[in-house]
Amino acid sequence: MSASPDTERFRCSLAALARGDVPVGTAVPARYWMVVAHPGPWPAKPIEAAGIADVAEELSAAMGRFGARLQLIRRHGRLEGELVEADGEPVFLVDVRRGLVGRASWQRPEDLVELAARFDDLPDPTSEPLVLVCTHGRKDVCCAIDGRVVAAVLDDALPGAVWETTHLGGDRFAGNVVLLPEGSQYGRLDGDVAAQVVLDHFDGRVDLDRWRGRCSWHPAAQAAVHDVLGSDPDVRLPDIAPPHVEATGDDAWTVRVDAGGRSSLRSVVRTMSQPHRLTCSGGAKVQAIYTVTTA
Structure with a gap:
């Protein structure tokens, strides 16, 4: 006998997928x-x-x-x-x-x-990638269930570069991955697509359905770049300079995206959703929604 809706365990990632939550603009803000x-x-x-x-x-x-x-x-x-x-x-x-x-x-x-005092004087510096996969089960059940599968698949594809890690935010987008030191984050990865998404990214191709953004950029910049990448096939993420973000209101920005000698302007407006359960164990909260138009 199948479980009734009242007895099934709530899964935030499944609920977010059913609602159509958009990952972009949710990269962890950390330089x-x-x-x-x-x-x-x-x-x-x-x-x-x-x-x-x-x-x-x-x-x-x-x-x-x-x-x-x-x-x-x-x-x-x-x-x-x-x-x-x-x-x-x-x-x-x-x-x-x-x-x-x-x-x-x-x-x-x-x-x-x-x-922790050596960020200005990094010991033994390298640009070799670190691939961190959230498997933090004590923080969220979805991260443990989805993350461990993704970690196993990526560990086979990129031996030596992959680590399981603690909370990366955006539990509802599990499995979550951050690619360091470049700073891009992806969500909604699973065992079928994880390796291809990450390998494609290292080749300069972005899965726009799963890209959460780049952690060193303002959320409005993440949304604007996502829109530029989706509308201009000649623009590649590795060619994009740090976007210029100018506030035009409390919840509105103009973002200039420069790539390959060309500039694109986008207007970004933030609104808030109705409250939803955004984690497996937490209460209902609102989430930011970013709307992008050509400036």
Whole structure:
């Protein structure tokens, strides 16, 4: 006998898909990321994880000087709570603006505080990509169910580049992935499409149905670029300079998108939806909706 609607467990990603929620404009607003390997368990807030919680105040202050976002990571297939490596766990300091990733390791919580001060002086910098897949089950059920499948598929396609991670926002768009240091985020990935979407992105092709935006850009810029990419096949995301955003009201902007020597102007207006359950366990909240027209 099938379950009745009253007894079925609510899934925010399925509800968002049924409503037709649009992913673009929802990329996490973060230009700097502190990505810390941690075996778990992962609490709802990364700063409260074992060991890290011992230096929470100092680490928050150090990251706060850059507005950095903390993410915990572990390799796909690693069991929660496995012992920390004897020579330390990896730490990645990501500067999205410069497209660089600094690489280090930590053994003591105090090491993290020291590293959080090095975004201007990245250790062992590289531009090699990090692919983070949200599998944060304690934060949202959909992220665990959909994210772990996506992590497995991407780990096969891009060995060495893929990590499971804590909350990336937009639970209702699970499976969620961020590509660092470039900063693009994708949602609604599954085992069938994840590898192709990510590999296409690295080749300069954007899946506009699943692209959430770039985390270093204002949401209005994300929406404007999405519209330009969808209307002009000659424009490629890698060729787009950081968009110029000018507020024209409390919820309205003009965005100039420059690419390949050409400029495009877009008007972007934000409205708010009716309240909906946007996560598996939370209450009803409104969501931002961006409408784009040619300026």
